[in-house]
Amino acid sequence: MDPLRSYLGRLLLEEITPVVMVLTTPLAEAACRKSGLSFVDMLSPFSLFKKIDVPVRTASEVPYRLQMFKIRMVYASDVQKEDYEVSDERIKPVVSEANEKALPDLLSDPPQLEDVLGKPKAELCPLWIKKFNRELMRTLSFSEHETFDHPVACLLVVSSMDKEPISKFVDLFNTNQLPSLLNEGIMDPQILKHYLVLHDQQEGPQDIAVSVLAEMRSTLGLNDCKLLCINSSTEADGSNPDNTWLPYTALGLENREGTCFLSTDDLNEIKDFMQDFASNHIIPYMEQKIRVLNQQVATTRKGFRNQIKNLWWRKRDDVPEAPNGPMYTFTSIESQIRVLGDFAFMLRDYELALSNYRLLATDYKLDKAWKRFAGVQEMSGLCYFMLDQSRKDAEYCMENAFSTYLRIGSSGQRNATRCGLWWAEMLKTREQYREASSVYFRVSNEEPSLHSAVLLEQAASCYLLSSPPMLRKYGFHLILAGNSYYMSDQRQHAVRAYRNALFVYKQNPWSYINDHVHFNVGRWYGVLGILDVAIKHLLEVIACSHQSLITQNMFLSDFFHYVQSMGKKFDVYKLQLPVFNMSSLRVIHEDHRTYASDADVDVSEGTWQELEEELIPSSSVVRTNWLDTQPKSSLRKYKDSCVCVAGEAVKVNVELKNPLQIPVDVSGISLICQLSTNLDALSFDVSGLTLDAGEDKVNAEPSVSILETDEDNFIVSKLDIILGGGESKIVQLDVTPKVEGILKLVGVRWTLSNSVVGYQYFEFGAQKKNKKGKRGRRRSFNNSLVVIKGLPKLTGSIDRMPTKAFAGDLQLLKLNLRNLSQFAVKGIKMKISNPRFVIPGDSPDIDLEFPDCLKKHTQSEINLVPYKSTKENFKGSLFAFPQDIEIQAGGTHSWPIWFHAATPGNVSLYISLYYEMESSSDIKYRTLRMHYNLEVLPSLDISFAISKSSSRLQEYIVRMDVMNKTPSESFVLHQLSCVGSKWAVSALSSCNSISSVETVSANQAVSCFFKIKDFEADSCKESESGSYRSDMALYPGSNGDVFDIARSPLADFHFQERYRQGKLAKVTCSLLDFVLISKEAGNSSKPSPDLQLLSHHTCHCSALSQSPIWWLMEGPRAITHDFSKSCCEVSIQLVIHNSAAHKSSVRVVTSDVMPEKSQTVHPHDSTSVQGGWHDVSLENDIKAISSAKGTRHEKQSSKSISPYVWCSLSSAQIELQPDSCSRVPLKVCIFAPGTYNFSNYELQWKVLPSKEAQVDENGSSGGGPGHPFYVTVLQSV
Amino acid sequence: MASTACFVIVSKNDIPIYEAEVGSAPKKEDMSYHHQFILHAALDVVQDLAWTTNAMFLKSVDRFNDLVVSVYVTAGHTRFMLLHDSRSEDGIKSFFQEVHELYIKIFLNPLYLPGSRITSSHFDTKVRALARKYL
Incomplete structure (x- = not known):
């Protein structure tokens, strides 16, 4: 790309141009004011020559033609360095002007990615930014260290109305009115002077002016004086100027006041004047000056000798280091080289300029005049650029200049900015956008917030232009720019910058970024008064869970602030909060399924369906098409949709x-x-x-x-x-x-x-x-x-349904049903998932007092009718309410429910109630589903151990172990019952009072012993008496009020327990069921309003030994006999009972020889005293010594001969039917008085299995020695 | 000396899956978004740079004033980005390498869905311990 055609090239051609200092008299100025313009304004449109086409010859002998040329016209008063504050104030309107233009843009949607990428480059860098850049550079005009702003020529203007115009010219160029820079010797006051007489045609004829001109020519020189006539147009309207000014408006000339007296002729005259001034005076003057200076430089600095001299001279001259280096006046050689370089630059002889700049750079470096050094570096960088030579050198120079400016501190800051801008432009021209943006960014750090904002925005646009576009960088820099704009009070710009960045962060998971962007955009829109957009953006951030509390508060309060200032409620789709x-x-x-409480809905449908299988009519079990039964065909469309009931x-x-x-x-x-x-x-x-x-x-x-x-x-x-x-x-x-x-x-x-x-x-x-x-x-x-259509609906609940209970807890509850609708319901049925825990009661129970209703009534009152009826209604777990029960509209109905906490653990109870409609409707029936969860705590742990009584047939000794497993509660044992009329329970005769075990405290265990007896055994009828009952009160004072376990609900619960515990196998007579009823001891601090009753059911207990044959010796215990007459003959009987289910054969063998072990048997009492110690080795000796100890051992001491003789039969074989007794008569012959143990026999039995049934090996046969049977025989007197 | 260090793991879809302020400087509310901005913008540079070298550790890729962004790119194009003050490159390199090992362990977890947020507290404590060790 031709550097001259690039933006930077044109910028340099327009900005680095010769300056013409203008001095006017007040009258001349006044003449211009008539058209609303100052003199400089009037001339400046014509100071740009697009095609001047002038031959130029500088230091080299080859002339070249200059095409575009521009002169800067500046009032003398403006030829001075401006204050930064003042210049910054001048820049501000540039930005804020664009501000207002941006406002309508803000109401539209933010740009999207495609929009931004598709934009032409020019739009990314709008005009106002270029203007801003230019203004920023201009703030550095007329600086000390650069000479391209030094006036090349001076234009002195006097009005023809002025008196004594010649002397006015002299006055104008009076030194004390000239700018200070000229007087201080920084600028060369010996410059080209040009004199101009301005004639206002409205003031009078041209003659005066012509005469003045003639006079001027004679005194001031022939070529340097000119006459310019203006305001020749008579009509002061704005219509004409429109056409004539048109070509010039673009150049910045604006007729603000509308009145203009300048005619086309005037304009042409001005144009001609300027053309002449530039081509005939300024350019030749500059050529001249270049040549002179070049000569001078050549003689003093060029050549080997001069260089040596120069180095020598500089080295010796140790100047103290100053920030700007030593003072250079216009006469110093360095300044002259600089002027030479700048003039050459302005006349576009870049080679000449560059060689001079390079020469100068070494000088300034040696002098440590850093600012000047930087300035020279900057210019040589530009020269490299304009020559389109070595890019590297150009960049190196710019970088060098930039960093040098930065190094010298605040005085070089703005220069650094300008240098950076040029540098960035240079990089942009070469499409090195990334580098350009980093330069912009560096520049922005040095500037106040407003400037840095604009610079950052340019940096952002550079990122967008780079390929591939760096969108994240673009967004980030726009955000930075927006922040800076906001800090400098340019809200519209701030919003614009953020808005443009929005698409980068759209749907961005970087949460903090998102929040920041949306919150700020929202807030600023709010400040600008565009509330709806503000709220839209704030909505994005109000649900920011990751932010701190303070931030959340801030977001929320801002949001509500704007919402309230909106002054109305408004709807937000998908509001994020909550x-x-x-x-x-x-x-x-x-639909047809109703629920007692909301929690019941959570139970899976399968559970309910399983429960309700028997409950609901079979046609409706197939759930998908129950609606098909409806006659209305229109409803069939909604087969898949759900049904609800009106109301x-x-x-x-x-x-x-x-x-x-x-x-x-x-x-x-x-x-x-x-x-x-x-x-x-x-x-x-x-x-x-x-x-x-x-x-x-x-x-x-x-x-x-x-x-x-x-x-x-x-x-x-x-x-x-x-x-x-x-x-x-x-x-x-x-x-x-x-x-x-x-x-x-x-x-x-x-x-x-x-x-x-x-x-x-x-x-x-x-x-x-x-x-x-x-x-x-x-x-x-x-x-x-x-x-x-509306349907009847029952609501139901169980009163005081416990959520926690001790195992065994028995309670009477009430099921309350309420019909809230206007129709009656009938045909109520109920199904309970777990009848072990809940069973419905009988209807009369509703009035009964608990627990009195459970007590045993007197004999007359007992009838089994209610028990039976319950059984009928409550088959399985389905319970049908009596048919006559109908719950009317608005009516309520109560039904008793028995609750028994059977086992510890967490239990879910499902109860489903079925009812039918009185009126015909779409749905024939409905169900009410209730669900309760309860926790059953362990309370008493009861186990029974049963062993056969050795002294009586059909009697058992029972040990009951009660363990209290609760941590704090104690229970009172109330009653122990055997289930069924067959069994009677009684206390052991030895311990009639068991009052010591009435209370089982927490964590204690208690054992007690009972005797039970089989009533129905044929052989044992004789012992029936009043003390044998199936219930036994354990509590001393409670003999009267024993609970009747044969009635509902205890019987029902027992039935369930029995089923669970024993799988309801064949009930053999040896299996026992016990029910222990206990009460919670009311001794604890909390007063229990109603007595808690616990019933524990232990089923299928059986005796420990499983031997089916049970024998017993019967006979007189004491006999008096006169041994002098004869030996004594004792008749005894052996009663044998077969409790097995099969026939068995039993063989009894008597033996006269004492078995070995019988000799060693110690007396029972002494063994028990010794507590299990058996001294075997010394036994015989002791026996010998203590042979005279007791009479009962007298006969036994002889080893092989029994003291008595079996005399009837030595062996008998009998067959026993199942569950029957048989007696074997035996006879013993005794020869001397004493106590005898008739145990010298053996019993061998064998179960004879019936043909079809198999009996397991262990129980099929067995045998045992005889039980001890003591008979005392006395000598009769 | 209070130092800034912000460590972020960015998945290959440019979503941050783990963020931790591991510097010793007191955490400021307004700085967290600032750090995110810088790191987010640095992704542009990483995108270019990652394909120019075979090394996983890209050294410092971007800077914002005195904050430097160092990046480590795994084979799966997950990027570990550390925003820090100027500091020794060796420490940062070892830090990244050890975090990479931790990250692979996370990745091996069959219940971890690649590209989802790393919520393991174990990982977090380990990373912070590594930061104390190397940074």
């Missing part, structure tokens, strides 16, 4: 979460619904709505205000809550349809802090369906529900 967790959305509606609320559960740490006030949370009574119209609509779910729906939806009120058709609940910081709550929203039709749940709306209405539509996407598949109830869920 967050509605749509995946938690659940719709609860009741009954449809509930929607949804979770709200406050992401902030600040509590927010959410009010008026309600559902947005539509209810259409026109079925046909909506059938289309329903299908349409389900299709276009999601974002598209937003546009299609009718506005919220339409949906808001439809009071005739349905009622919507409104909910107000305050969500604390970070809190999430599940809220329940209701809608109650009033008429039949189709109810559509569209969305939810809420009001945030009474100022912003947020709304959100439900989305019914595909992934929702998957989730719903898990829960049967909402499988077919979509947002529309078919509303059918």
Whole structure:
């Protein structure tokens, strides 16, 4: 690219041009004012020559032609360095002017990526920025260290009206009026002078001016004087000038006041004057000067000798270091070289300029005149650029200059800025945009905020232009620019900058960036008064959970501030505060299935269906098509949609979460619904709505205000809550349809802090369906529900249903049913999931006092009728209420319910109630589902150990171990019962009083012993007496009030327990069921209002030994016999009982020889005293010594001979039928008085299995020695 | 001496998946977004630079005033970016290498979805310990 055609080239051609200092008299100025212009303004449009085409010959002998040329016209008073403050004030309007233009732009949508990338380059750097750059550079005009602003010529203007014009010219160039720079010797006062007489045609004829001109020519020189006539136009209107000025307006000439007396002739005259002035005076003068200076430089500095001399001279001259280096006057050789260089630059002899600049650079470097050095470097950089030579050198020079300027501190700052701007332009020309932007960025650091903002914006645009576009950098720099704009009070610009950056950060997961951008854009829009856009942006940031509390507060308060200044409520789609967790959305509606409480809905449908299998009519079990039974065909369309009942609320559960740490006030949370009574119209609509779910729906939806009120058709609940910081709550929203039709749940709306209405539509996407598949109830869920005619509805609850209970707890509860509708219901049935815990009572029980109703009534009152009836009604776990029960509209009904906490653990109880409609309607029946969770704590742990009594047949000794497992409660044992009439329980005769064990304290264990007896055994009838009963009171004072376990509900519960514990196997007679009833001891601090009753059921207990044969010796215990006459014959009987289920054969063998072990048997009492010690080795010796100890051992001491002789039979074999007794008579012959143990026999038995049944090996056969049977025989007197 | 150090892991979709202020300078509210801006803008440079070298450690790629951005690019084009004051390059390199090992462990977790946010507190404490060690 030709550097002259580039932007920087043109900039340099226009900016670095010869300066003409203008001096005018007041009258001349006044003449110009008539047209509303100053003299300089009038001339400046004509100071630019696009095609001057003048031959120029500088130092080299070859002439070249100059095409474009420009002269800068400056008043003498302006030839001075401006204050920074003043110049900055001048720049400000440039920016703020653009500000106002930007305003309408801000109302449009922010630009998108494609827009920005598609923009032409020129638009990225708008005109005002270029103007700004130029103004920024101009603030450095007339600096000391540069000479291209030094006036080349001086134009002295005198009006023809002035008296004594010649002397005026002299006065004008009086030294004390000249700019200080000229007087201080920095500028060369010996410059080209040009004299001009300005004649105002309106003031009079031209003659005076001509005469003045002639006079001037004679005194001041022939060529240097000119006459210029203006204001020749007589009509002072604005119509004519429009055409004539047209070519010049573009050059910055503006006729502001509308009146203009300049005619076309005048303008042409001015043009000719300027052309002449430039080509005939200025350029030749500059050529002349260049040649002179070049000569001078050549003689003093060029050549080897001069260089040596120069170095020598400079080295010796150790000047003290000053920031600007030593003072150079215009006569110094350095200044002259600089002038030479600048003139050459202005005349575009860049080679000459460059060689001089380089020469100068070394000098200044040696002198440590850094500012001048930098200036020279800057110019040589530009020369390199204009020559389009070595880019590297150009950049090196610019960089060098830039850093040098920066190094010298504040005085070089602005210079650094200018240098940077040139440098950046240079890089831009060469399309090194990234480097350019970094230069801009460096420059911006040195400038006040306003300037740096504009510079940063340019840096940003450079990033955009670089290839590939660096969008993030672009965004970042725009943000920086925006910040700077804001700091310098340019809000529109700030918003514009941020807005342009928005697309970079759109949908950006960098949270802090997002918040910052949106918050600031929003806030600034708010400041500008564009509230709706402000709120739109602030909405993006109000749900910022990651920010600190202070920031959240700030965001929120700003947001509400603007919302309130809006002065009205407005709707926001998808307001982020609070967050509605749509995946938690659940719709609860009741068709034929109704629920007692909301928690019951959580139970899976499968559980209910299983429970209700027997309950509901079989035709409806197939759930998908129960609506097919409806005669109305129109409803068939909505087979897949859900059904709800008019007048009954449809509930929607949804979770709200406050992401902030600040509590927010959410009010008026309600559902947005539509209810259409026109079925046909909506059938289309329903299908349409389900299709276009999601974002598209937003546009299609009718506005919220339409949906808001439809009071005739349905009622919507409104909910107000305050969500604390970070809190999430599940809220329940209701809608109650009033008429039949189709109810559509569209969305939810809420009001945030009474100022912003947020709304959100439900989305019914595909992934929702998957989730719903898990829960049967909402499988077919979509947002529309078919509303059918009002139906009766029962609500029910169980009074005082415990949530915690001790195991065994027995309570009487009440089931309350209430019919809220206007129709009666009938045919009530109930099914309970776990009859072990809950069983329905009988209807009379409702009035009974608990626990008195359980007590045993007197014999006359006992009848088994209610027990039976309950059994009938309560088959399995299905319970049908009596047919005559009908709950009328508005009526209530109560039914007793027995509760028994059977086992410890967490238990879920499901109760389902079925009822039918009195009136015919769409739905034939409904079910009421109740669900309770309860925790059963362990209380008493009871175990029984049963062993056979060795002294009696059909009697057992029972050890009951009671362990209290509660940490703090103690229980009073009340009653122990054996179930069934077959068994009787009684205390052991030895310990009649068991009052010591009446209370079992916490963590204690108690054992007690009982005797039980089989009533029904044929052989044992004789011992029946009043003390044998199946119930035994354990509490001393409670003999009278024993609970009757044979009646409902204890019997029912026992039935269930028995079923659970023993799988209800064959009941054999040896299995026992016990029921222990205990009471909670009321000794603790809390007064128990009602007595707690616990019943523990232990089933299928059996004796420890499983031997089926049970034998016993019977006979007299004491006999008196006269041994002198004969030996004594004792008749005894062996009673053998077969308790096995099969026939068995038993063999009894008597033996006269004492078995070995019988000799070693110690007396029972002594063994027990010794506590298990057996001294075996010394036994025989002791025996010998103590042989005379007792009479009973007398006979035994002889080893092999028994003291008695079996005399009847030595062996007997009998067969025993199952469960029968048999007696074997035995006889013993005794020869001497004493106590005898007739145990010298053996019993061998064998079970004879019946043909079909197999008996296990262990129990099939066995045997054992005889039980000890002591008989004392006395000598009769 | 209070120093600034902001460490960010950026997934290949330019989403920050882990952020930590590991410098000893007291955390200021307004600085966090500032750091994010700088790091976000530096991604542009990384994008160019990552394909010009075989090394994973790209050294310092960008600077903003006196803050320097050092970047380490993994094979999966996940970028570890550290915004810091001028400091020894060796320490930063070792820091990145050790964090890379930690990151790979995270990556090996079958329950971790690549490109999602790293929420492991273990990872966080480890990274902070490494920062104390090397930075």
